[in-house]
Amino acid sequence: MSGMMEPNAGETVTDVAVCIIGAGPVGATLACRLARDGIAVAIVDRAALSPMENPEFDGRAYAIAAGSKNLLEAAGVWENLPQVACPIEDILVTDGRPGEPPSPLSLEFTREDSKQPFGWMAEARALRVALNATLHASPLITLLAPTEVSIVRREDGVTVRATDGRVVNAQLLVAADGRGSRTRSQAGIPITKLPYGQSGIVCAIAHELPHDNGALEHFLPAGPFAQLPMSGTEDHPYLSAIVWSEKDAMAQRIAALPDAAFRRELQRRMGDRLGEVTPVGRRWVYPLSAQYAQRYTDTRLVLAGDAAHGIHPIAGQGLNLGFRDVTTLSELLIAAHQKGEDLGSPALLARYQARCRPTNMLMFMATDALDRLFSNDNPVLRLARDVGIAAVHRLPRLRKAFVKHAMGV
Numbered sequence: 001m002s003g004m005m006e007p008n009a010g011e012t013v014t015d016v017a018v019c020i021i022g023a024g025p026v027g028a029t030l031a032c033r034l035a036r037d038g039i040a041v042a043i044v045d046r047a048a049l050s051p052m053e054n055p056e057f058d059g060r061a062y063a064i065a066a067g068s069k070n071l072l073e074a075a076g077v078w079e080n081l082p083q084v085a086c087p088i089e090d091i092l093v094t095d096g097r098p099g100e101p102p103s104p105l106s107l108e109f110t111r112e113d114s115k116q117p118f119g120w121m122a123e124a125r126a127l128r129v130a131l132n133a134t135l136h137a138s139p140l141i142t143l144l145a146p147t148e149v150s151i152v153r154r155e156d157g158v159t160v161r162a163t164d165g166r167v168v169n170a171q172l173l174v175a176a177d178g179r180g181s182r183t184r185s186q187a188g189i190p191i192t193k194l195p196y197g198q199s200g201i202v203c204a205i206a207h208e209l210p211h212d213n214g215a216l217e218h219f220l221p222a223g224p225f226a227q228l229p230m231s232g233t234e235d236h237p238y239l240s241a242i243v244w245s246e247k248d249a250m251a252q253r254i255a256a257l258p259d260a261a262f263r264r265e266l267q268r269r270m271g272d273r274l275g276e277v278t279p280v281g282r283r284w285v286y287p288l289s290a291q292y293a294q295r296y297t298d299t300r301l302v303l304a305g306d307a308a309h310g311i312h313p314i315a316g317q318g319l320n321l322g323f324r325d326v327t328t329l330s331e332l333l334i335a336a337h338q339k340g341e342d343l344g345s346p347a348l349l350a351r352y353q354a355r356c357r358p359t360n361m362l363m364f365m366a367t368d369a370l371d372r373l374f375s376n377d378n379p380v381l382r383l384a385r386d387v388g389i390a391a392v393h394r395l396p397r398l399r400k401a402f403v404k405h406a407m408g409v
């Protein structure tokens with residue numbers, strides 16, 4: 001590649017094809033996928049990426065759709081998961097109010113709607129361990145972490161300088177540095193934000209009865225409440241993750257309740273489907289908001305994952321959307337690499353944006369509309385959505401279309 005920057009005294013220079021900023025699930029998976037097809041990559045994170053990190057169970061988990069699992073397999077990450085991910089084989093969608101039985105008009109997706117599970121629940125720390133182990137094992141991946149970097153992008157290439165004196169020259173820079181992406185703001189790419197005034201309480205729960213690999217999405221006036229099945233542990237054979245949305249102040253109040261009172265509020269929303277429930281481990285509160293970048297590209301730069309879009313977690317699809325970016329980008333880069341083409345050319349960047357942004361915007365609008373429809377106690381809207389839920393339930397073809405879309409296949 002032309003246009004390499006000359007090193008200063010004391011600097012070591014590595015030439016790679018792609019440099020990724022951010023080793024979260026999106027950036028790390030992209031690095032592993034590209035390295036698998038012989039593309040040299042550098043990946044930068046301001047946090048340390050320990051290969052063996054396995055802190056205590058902390059209750060956070062991801063729902064991984066079938067399309068995302070295929071990507072993680074192709075990237076060599078799935079086989080490194082330290083424990084088996086729990087398949088989701090049944091999803092029950094209901095509508096109601098806390099402390100009352102759900103509306104009788106419910107929607108159930110079962111194994112008959114799909115040949116394979118709808119998704120898999122993996123603990124966030126398990127995915128982290130698998131990603132870091134795969135990053136460390138690949139000779140084609142240069143790790144720069146923990147470090148801060150300065151970036152110069154030119155028409156003919158990118159130079160990334162770390163504070164420890166290492167320098168990376170690349171054809172393309174990928175910003176995968178999350179919602180508050182500094183790489184995106186430094187490139188002057190504006191974002192549009194939609195605050196919801198809602199927060200998600202996230203924790204794990206142990207329950208009396210087995211979940212049979214079933215998930216629940218219960219729509220309540222303050223926001224959706226989701227229970228997602230997880231693989232059990234020795235201490236808690238029947239375990240699930242929950243994402244429970246409430247108005248901001250209420251979420252903080254509920255999360256701070258003493259155990260017995262928190263358990264009571266939880267049970268009012270869960271009902272008795274899984275018997276008695278007990279919260280396990282830490283409780284997390286995340287402010288929920290949605291945002292999207294006005295464009296995904298700039299000179300020798302693409303945005304991927306949360307740096308490009310953050311959606312309402314109503315459908316648990318945030319990370320899956322990021323994995324779709326990774327699938328598209330890696331297909332384009334691997335094809336260009338095989339033909340010996342420039343991986344940062346304006347034509348390749350334009351193809352990436354054209355293939356990802358319209359579909360991501362569609363998901364953005366769909367989750368926003370779902371939230372507005374369901375986070376509401378208006379009786380007319382309640383009736384309309386119950387009739388809608390029941391109608392989808394009765395129409396097998398529509399159900400299958402819903403399922404295919406959510407699975408990312």
Ligand SMILES: Cc1cc2nc3c(=O)[nH]c(=O)nc-3n(C[C@H](O)[C@H](O)[C@H](O)COP(=O)(O)OP(=O)(O)OC[C@H]3O[C@@H](n4cnc5c(N)ncnc54)[C@H](O)[C@@H]3O)c2cc1C
Binds near residue numbers: 064304320
């Ligand atoms: C309550 C809640 C529940 C969710 N549940 C689900 C779910 O069930 N399923 C799902 O698919 N998604 C879910 N999501 C969304 C999911 O968490 C995100 O979409 C996902 O983490 C995005 O991954 P990412 O790699 O793009 O960004 P991040 O995970 O934010 O990673 C960014 C990385 O970049 C690094 N970084 C940041 N700034 C810099 C910098 N300046 N220099 C170097 N490195 C930097 C960070 O250290 C980090 O490692 C949920 C989100 C919330 C809030």
